[in-house]
Amino acid sequence: MPRTAPAKTPESEKITINLGFVDLGQIELLVQEGFYSNRSDFIRTAIRNQIERHAETVRQIVVRKSVDLGLRHITRDELATAQAAGQMLEIRALGLVVIAPDITPELARATISGLSILGTLQAPDAVKAALADRIT
Known part of the structure; x- marks a missing residue:
């Protein structure tokens, strides 16, 4: 049986700017x-x-706000562990947050109390919709 390569996370995101x-x-x-x-x-x-x-300022803010810097993967196991412990996760990140495709909207809603992302969120559309009121 052929092995399927894992999905590659893009290393950049396209933006549009207006210049004079x-x-x-x-x-x-x-x-x-x-x-x-x-x-x-x-x-x-x-x-x-x-x-x-502004690197020093960014570093100080990251420390002060307890922000994950870079790439943050949220796995089904991580959320299942939080759910079993009766915990809710408050996720703060600067960079890219990837919510695994096998996470259901119900599990995400039961375990993620808030998502504060300075950057990009990649998640299944149904999970984004389930967390829409918790994303800032």
């Missing part, structure tokens, strides 16, 4: 002159520079 004509023209000039390979390269570099500039 002058800003866009300056970016195009820098790309034409070879400073950046394309617009996206310029924008990613600018964002990374700003994140680095």
Whole structure:
């Protein structure tokens, strides 16, 4: 029987931004002159520079708010364990939160009291709907 490769979590998410004509023209000039390979390269570099500039502030906030940083996987076993212990989870994350596809809306609602995500949530649509009033 052939093995199925696990689903790969995307490493990035597409966003759309609006720029003024002058800003866009300056970016195009820098790309034409070879400073950046394309617009996206310029924008990613600018964002990374700003994140680095504020790295210490972000670190302090993450510690103060007890936020998971990076990738947070929520598994069926984790929620089943919480349910058996009569616990509700308050999940705070900066990055990507992935709720496993085998988690039912009922289990999610019975065990997740809140989801505060600065980033992206990947979860089955039914689970997102079940938790809609708990996601901030």
